[in-house]
Amino acid sequence: MMTAQIPDEFKDLLERPIYATIATIMPSGQPQLTEVWCNYDGEHVLINTARKRQKEKNLSARPMVTLMLRDPDNPYRWMEIRGTIELTEEGAQDHIDELARKYANVSKYYGGWAPAEAEGKETRVTGIITPTKVNAFNPPVRLHLIKK
Known part of the structure; x- marks a missing residue:
């Protein structure tokens, strides 16, 4: 399957400290949604989790994922990334530290x-997501109509 490109006008959603929602599939087939920190290396979206968590179990068994990011400044602007994921322990501790700097300062x-x-009580893993489909939406918005 071909790698899908992240549109330039939506890359900021991956560069800013915006929480992403990741969807994985439970053994029963029901989706599981989790808020995650993420970053982007120019080709892959990277997340981080720990071994033995439900998300990691789901991804190990079924390495398919959907990630959703919504612009906190404009809730009508969003990006959905579908893809495959590879989990690796290599560099995962450094990666979670990098995400902590980005999201928690x-x-x-x-x-x-x-x-x-x-x-030391859990084993960190980095999830390397290869996008296979990207849907993004940014309609013209009449900001005065958005309820605050």
Whole structure:
């Protein structure tokens, strides 16, 4: 399957500290949705989780994913990324620290965002998402009609 491109005018949704919603498939076939931190390397979207969490179990069994990002400044502007995912432990600790700097403005995930005593008690994994389909929407919006 061909890799889909992220439209230039929507890359900011991956560059800014915007929470993404990731959809995975449970063993029963029911979707599971989780809020995640993510970043973009120019080709792949990267997320981070820990081994033995439901999301990791779902992705290990069924390496398909849908990620949804919505612009917090304009809720009518969004991007959906469908793709395949590869999980790797290599560099995953550095990656979660990078995400902690982006989203929480702390230098380290453990001891900065998560309790320091949790470090070493779980195995981090980076999920490397290869986009296969991207849907993005940015209609002309009459901002005065949006209820605040």
